[in-house]
Amino acid sequence: MIVLGIVAIVFPFVATITSTFVFGWIFIFAGIAQIVYAFQSKGAGRVAWKLILGLLYLLAGILVVTNPLQGGGRRDTCKMGHVVKFGKEIGLKPLILGSVWPSKS
Secondary structure (H helix, E strand, O other), X not given: OHHHHHHHHHOHHHHHHHHHHHHHHHHHHXXXXXXXXXXXXXXXXXXXXXXXXXXXXXXXHHHHHHOHHHHOOOOOOXXXXXXXXXXXXXXXXXXXXXXXXXXXX
């Protein structure tokens, strides 16, 4: 595990693509299992919802496996500066308001 962690640190792009494939296949297998489970359920409503969920899992897995670069390999699709700024703003706002906000309002 330590060796794999070091490899992931040294090659982050390869680690990202590999984990995207792994999670995609997990979604595919979970979707197949959910579809099989849906047909073993009793009641039309339960079967329908479980079947829909299984098909969504399956579709998500197929999309992730066929487009692994959309999962996190491309940095230009997400503007990290805006994400960091938004995170700091949300994370620091309660601290600032907590220190200024009156304790008994």
